[in-house]
Amino acid sequence: MSTALATPALRDEGARLGFRLTLPAQILVLFISAFPLLMQLYISVTDWSPLSGLGWWNAWEMWNSFANYTDLAADGRFWSALKRTVIVMVVCVPAEFLLGLALATLFADDFPGKRIFYSILLMPMMVVPAVAGYMFFMLFQSGGPVNDILSAIMGGPVTIAWLSDPTLALIAVMIADIWQWTPLMFLILLAGLVGVPQDQIKAATLLGANPWQRFTSIVLPKMKTIIIIALAIRVIENFKIFDTLYIMTGGGPGVATETISVYIYKVTTQDLIWGYVAAIALAILVVLSIVAVFAMKCMARARQVPA
Amino acid sequence: MEGRGHPFLPSASKRHQQSSQMKRSIPFEIFRYAAILAAIAVTLVPILWMVSMAFKPIGEWSATGAELTWWPKHPTLANFQFVFGESANDLIVALDHTALKPILSSLLSAVFGTVIAMSAGTAAAYGLSRFGSGQNLPLALIQLRLFPPMAVMIPVMIMWSFLNFNDSWWGLALIYGIVTLPFAFWLMKTFFDDMPREIEEAALVEGCSRLRVFTRITLPMMRAPLASAALFVFILNWSDYLIALLLTTREWVTIPVYMASLSSSMTGQLYGAKAALGLIAAVPPVIMGIAIQRHLVRGLTFGALKQ
Numbered sequence: 001m002s003t004a005l006a007t008p009a010l011r012d013e014g015a016r017l018g019f020r021l022t023l024p025a026q027i028l029v030l031f032i033s034a035f036p037l038l039m040q041l042y043i044s045v046t047d048w049s050p051l052s053g054l055g056w057w058n059a060w061e062m063w064n065s066f067a068n069y070t071d072l073a074a075d076g077r078f079w080s081a082l083k084r085t086v087i088v089m090v091v092c093v094p095a096e097f098l099l100g101l102a103l104a105t106l107f108a109d110d111f112p113g114k115r116i117f118y119s120i121l122l123m124p125m126m127v128v129p130a131v132a133g134y135m136f137f138m139l140f141q142s143g144g145p146v147n148d149i150l151s152a153i154m155g156g157p158v159t160i161a162w163l164s165d166p167t168l169a170l171i172a173v174m175i176a177d178i179w180q181w182t183p184l185m186f187l188i189l190l191a192g193l194v195g196v197p198q199d200q201i202k203a204a205t206l207l208g209a210n211p212w213q214r215f216t217s218i219v220l221p222k223m224k225t226i227i228i229i230a231l232a233i234r235v236i237e238n239f240k241i242f243d244t245l246y247i248m249t250g251g252g253p254g255v256a257t258e259t260i261s262v263y264i265y266k267v268t269t270q271d272l273i274w275g276y277v278a279a280i281a282l283a284i285l286v287v288l289s290i291v292a293v294f295a296m297k298c299m300a301r302a303r304q305v306p307a
Numbered sequence: 308m309e310g311r312g313h314p315f316l317p318s319a320s321k322r323h324q325q326s327s328q329m330k331r332s333i334p335f336e337i338f339r340y341a342a343i344l345a346a347i348a349v350t351l352v353p354i355l356w357m358v359s360m361a362f363k364p365i366g367e368w369s370a371t372g373a374e375l376t377w378w379p380k381h382p383t384l385a386n387f388q389f390v391f392g393e394s395a396n397d398l399i400v401a402l403d404h405t406a407l408k409p410i411l412s413s414l415l416s417a418v419f420g421t422v423i424a425m426s427a428g429t430a431a432a433y434g435l436s437r438f439g440s441g442q443n444l445p446l447a448l449i450q451l452r453l454f455p456p457m458a459v460m461i462p463v464m465i466m467w468s469f470l471n472f473n474d475s476w477w478g479l480a481l482i483y484g485i486v487t488l489p490f491a492f493w494l495m496k497t498f499f500d501d502m503p504r505e506i507e508e509a510a511l512v513e514g515c516s517r518l519r520v521f522t523r524i525t526l527p528m529m530r531a532p533l534a535s536a537a538l539f540v541f542i543l544n545w546s547d548y549l550i551a552l553l554l555t556t557r558e559w560v561t562i563p564v565y566m567a568s569l570s571s572s573m574t575g576q577l578y579g580a581k582a583a584l585g586l587i588a589a590v591p592p593v594i595m596g597i598a599i600q601r602h603l604v605r606g607l608t609f610g611a612l613k614q
Contacts, residue, residue, distance in 0.1 A: 017517045018438025025431035029447050032485045036462030056465050106339050117343050119597050121350055126596035130548035130563035131585040135353040145356055148375045191604045191612055229611050240455040243548040261457040274461050281458035292453045
């Protein structure tokens with residue numbers, strides 16, 4: 001702001017307007033964080049359920065002296081859901097990253113057809129996740145296209161019941177996730193790849209570096225922050241995995257594809273023990289808050305780098 | 308090849324024209340096209356399968372006892388007619404309510420959710436970008452995005468039923484507005500940060516009040532970025548499944564919730580009808596997403612990357 005405009009009157013006007021402009025967002029944030037958090041904390045130390053006939057504010061009558069938290073520590077279904085969520089993440093995120101990076105490398109310079117290919121490759125991430133779940137539900141039916149393609153390759157009829165086998169169902173939901181979110185990695189990594197200074201690459205070429213050396217010693221280090229951001233976004237979103245998975249398998253067969261979100265959903269809507277759900281949710285929130293601070297630091301550092 | 312690059316596509320050609328002159332070998336080009344075409348095939352098969360399914364008559368839905376039909380032999384609009392309640396001869400079941408209301412519900416909740424997120428987000432972004440108000444918002448909003456919706460839904464469900472917002476499009480619109488507020492805020496903040504301030508300052512010197520500068524000069528100038536951000540937020544709202552699953556039960560279920568409930572004991576899965584509905588749900592965001600391609604990276608990385 002130029003000095004002519006830095007008068008106290010204008011500054012005050014600015015401060016007042018700034019306060020009024022940010023107020024609605026502040027109210028919404030408070031409305032969805034502070035009060036619900038206290039409510040959650042309160043309910044989590046009780047046995048309260050919407051079927052108990054008590055208003056939630058009277059939940060203290062059902063005080064259970066932190067039993068929810070000790071139950072949680074011993075809840076095998078919770079821990080195996082958490083383990084499954086981590087397995088899905090550990091498989092999907094690196095797969096999406098590597099495929100996205102490979103595709104981005106192919107798109108780094110211009111070639112005929114680039115823009116149409118680019119638009120098509122981005123389509124999966126824009127498909128409504130629930131609809132994507134339904135697409136893959138159809139694809140993996142035992143009389144569906146996946147088995148049809150496999151039959152053509154194997155030369156005999158293949159009738160694998162993908163979604164009723166515990167292991168195969170988990171693989172199927174991971175394939176759906178990779179299909180939908182590799183484009184996001186591709187999009188972000190390509191944006192980063194194009195920002196790598198070409199003169200350094202040329203210099204390295206003149207010095208005799210081969211493509212692989214140029215890639216590992218110039219391109220990758222330059223893209224470090226972007227890679228961290230892309231991975232952070234996918235880790236966060238993948239941890240929430242619900243829509244596609246729930247439509248495809250409902251968490252089944254049995255609990256074979258039950259991730260954290262599916263598990264909480266089932267306890268919320270079927271078992272209806274909301275006091276316990278509140279305890280699970282709070283435990284997750286605490287862990288994720290720690291992750292949030294870390295992620296925020298990465299983001300802040302990245303924003304200082306002109307992309 | 309220079310100058311033919313996509314205007315929105317990250318491209319090396321404008322800034323580094325040398326790179327496109329680097330000689331690429333013919334084997335590399337063959338490999339590139341083969342790899343990209345394979346990726347395109349994997350991308351398109353699930354989408355095309357659903358499109359094909361949407362136009363298939365009931366006899367071609369599954370492969371039981373017959374060859375799997377990849378493309379409808381007798382294309383029909385019966386699936387679309389069915390979900391809108393017109394009697395289709397070969398489907399003997401009748402729906403207890405048609406897809407019309409769910410489509411309306413999805414539209415109303417996503418549109419008004421976008422209005423809430425964009426109004427609060429744009430105002431707050433301007434307040435922070437110009438006057439430094441609301442310093443807590445960036446972190447608070449990223450944290451909001453980090454938490455799995457499932458982990459905060461218990462208080463929301465209690466509050467919504469207290470406010471009588473359950474099973475209503477306005478209740479959904481409010482929670483959508485809050486959930487997508489981080490994206491609206493961050494996108495608009497980076498747009499305001501990038502915007503040259505000379506015009507605003509000139510208007511201030513002319514004696515305009517700051518509020519007038521914001522509403523009469525800044526906002527009209529930002530029409531295009533505002534539209535892109537609004538489309539981005541709309542896609543996110545339109546894509547929700549989990550929140551609608553928890554907060555709506557009958558009257559105002561959205562398309563994905565309605566779609567998941569479409570199956571009957573007599574026919575089992577109504578593949579074609581669901582595919583028709585999935586197609587209706589999937590088309591708007593894909594078109595919008597392609598329209599705002601150039602801002603996707605910025606939106607998805609909370610402005611950390613500007614492409």
